Amino acid sequence: MRIFLFAKRNAKEVLRDPINLFFGLGFPLILLVLLSIINASIPPEAHNTMFSIENLAPGLAMFGTAFMALFAGLLLSKDRTSSFLMRLFASPMTSLDFILGYTLPMLVMAFAQATITLLASCIVGLELNANLLLAIVVTTLTSLLFVGFGLLFGSLLNEKAVSGICGALLTNVAAWLSGVFIPIDLIGGAFKKAAEILPFYHSVQTIRAVLGGNFDEMLPHLIIVLGYTVVIFILAIIVFHHKMSGDNA
Amino acid sequence: MNAITITNLSKKYDGLTAVDNLNLTIGQGELFSLLGVNGAGKTTTIKMLSCLIKPTGGNAVLLGDSVKEHPQAVKGKINISPQETAVAANLSVTENLELIAGIYGQDSKRATKSADEMVSQFGLDRVQKKKAKQLSGGMQRRLSIAMALISNPQILFLDEPTLGLDVLARRELWASIEALKGKVTIILTTHYLEEVEALSDRVGIMANGKLTAVGTVAELTKQTGTSKLEDAFVILSGGAA
Numbered sequence: 001m002r003i004f005l006f007a008k009r010n011a012k013e014v015l016r017d018p019i020n021l022f023f024g025l026g027f028p029l030i031l032l033v034l035l036s037i038i039n040a041s042i043p044p045e046a047h048n049t050m051f052s053i054e055n056l057a058p059g060l061a062m063f064g065t066a067f068m069a070l071f072a073g074l075l076l077s078k079d080r081t082s083s084f085l086m087r088l089f090a091s092p093m094t095s096l097d098f099i100l101g102y103t104l105p106m107l108v109m110a111f112a113q114a115t116i117t118l119l120a121s122c123i124v125g126l127e128l129n130a131n132l133l134l135a136i137v138v139t140t141l142t143s144l145l146f147v148g149f150g151l152l153f154g155s156l157l158n159e160k161a162v163s164g165i166c167g168a169l170l171t172n173v174a175a176w177l178s179g180v181f182i183p184i185d186l187i188g189g190a191f192k193k194a195a196e197i198l199p200f201y202h203s204v205q206t207i208r209a210v211l212g213g214n215f216d217e218m219l220p221h222l223i224i225v226l227g228y229t230v231v232i233f234i235l236a237i238i239v240f241h242h243k244m245s246g247d248n249a
Numbered sequence: 250m251n252a253i254t255i256t257n258l259s260k261k262y263d264g265l266t267a268v269d270n271l272n273l274t275i276g277q278g279e280l281f282s283l284l285g286v287n288g289a290g291k292t293t294t295i296k297m298l299s300c301l302i303k304p305t306g307g308n309a310v311l312l313g314d315s316v317k318e319h320p321q322a323v324k325g326k327i328n329i330s331p332q333e334t335a336v337a338a339n340l341s342v343t344e345n346l347e348l349i350a351g352i353y354g355q356d357s358k359r360a361t362k363s364a365d366e367m368v369s370q371f372g373l374d375r376v377q378k379k380k381a382k383q384l385s386g387g388m389q390r391r392l393s394i395a396m397a398l399i400s401n402p403q404i405l406f407l408d409e410p411t412l413g414l415d416v417l418a419r420r421e422l423w424a425s426i427e428a429l430k431g432k433v434t435i436i437l438t439t440h441y442l443e444e445v446e447a448l449s450d451r452v453g454i455m456a457n458g459k460l461t462a463v464g465t466v467a468e469l470t471k472q473t474g475t476s477k478l479e480d481a482f483v484i485l486s487g488g489a490a
Contacts, residue, residue, distance in 0.1 A: 083333035
């Protein structure tokens with residue numbers, strides 16, 4: 001009961017901010033249109049499939065969910081610095097109420113965002129089939145990584161720092177090292193290694209494999225993403241619990 | 250019967266003693282003001298009593314439950330209006346009130362009824378559909394206190410409730426607080442001494458983490474041989490008279 005009340009409040013706080021709506025839903029669509037136009041102007045003889053819709057759609061689906069880190073982080077940080085969280089810490093709410101209350105609305109938003117991005121991709125050529133439904137679910141699952149980042153940094157930092165880290169830094173790192181906007185194989189070297197070590201490239205490959213129906217190919221990538229997600233979430237829960245029970249609340 | 254019994258309550262941070270062996274009892278329905286200069290230990294004391302931080306020594310029992318042993322039971326009986334307004338900025342006045350009522354276990358029908366009552370009691374009728382961030386400072390303070398009261402707490406902590414308010418808004422808030430006297434045990438911290446004189450049954454003065462004096466305003470002025478609470482406060486806080 002408390003979880004859903006708090007989750008509903010958090011969803012309202014995020015969705016009633018028009019800037020969030022733009023970044024959450026509009027920005028991936030703008031990129032989809034722009035990159036599709038660029039793709040259309042690449043001559044077939046160039047054999048450049050980087051921005052083909054099969055590569056672009058999973059990349060933009062993942063990139064869109066990166067904003068969940070910003071939403072969750074800013075919300076939590078604002079709640080801390082405005083003492084709203086102090087009010088709730090003095091109530092009978094438990095750690096679980098807080099963690100799920102912040103996470104659930106982000107997952108619903110990630111689901112909605114993935115649905116819109118992937119359905120819009122069908123308009124510009126992505127095949128509409130049952131795998132698309134599964135890809136939406138998998139994108140929502142991989143978005144937990146970003147929600148975890150948001151909860152971790154939101155527990156530790158003020159709004160300005162969260163904007164910088166979750167907004168500017170994380171979304172850029174996720175974008176550049178995901179293989180969506182830069183051809184990782186072509187660059188190779190340390191850049192490729194960094195991309196393969198970090199989870200963002202694997203998130204895109206997971207979604208891409210599901211869209212293509214290649215489930216065997218999906219699993220190793222998904223395991224890496226989920227591994228990172230578990231570690232980030234455990235860290236976030238430890239830090240949050242410390243703040244809640246503790247001396248630095 | 251005592252609402253709050255504090256025994257040797259202490260809080261230390263890395264060698265710094267924020268609250269030092271506090272002993273105090275506060276009766277049910279009493280409005281007790283806790284005074285002290287910045288850093289005296291008032292907010293740390295309130296945070297320990299409201300289970301926001303753990304004491305490093307001693308204990309406090311609120312209506313039969315210890316803050317150390319049964320913090321969840323304590324949390325069900327208390328509520329707090331923090332120093333900052335602590336409202337959900339993008340939620341309307343009514344939504345803020347219903348949220349807190351729900352968190353304290355009221356079902357949606359009862360939460361709506363309680364929210365209506367608070368809106369009426371705190372004169373928030375005209376702004377009840379407005380988002381909290383669109384309210385004036387005074388209205389946000391009223392909302393903050395209404396949010397603290399909607400759970401029908403037996404003990405209410407008001408941490409500098411009139412900070413930053415103009416004279417009229419402050420007087421209006423005093424009237425709201427005064428109406429609660431005798432019904433709810435209130436622990437008030439403030440820097441405004443006229444507020445203390447107007448509202449308090451008893452006053453406690455803290456300095457360097459210690460409770461240096463407890464009594465009515467008349468008792469404290471008599472104890473220090475002064476005619477004004479401000480002069481008594483300066484002496485009991487360790488300042489020059």
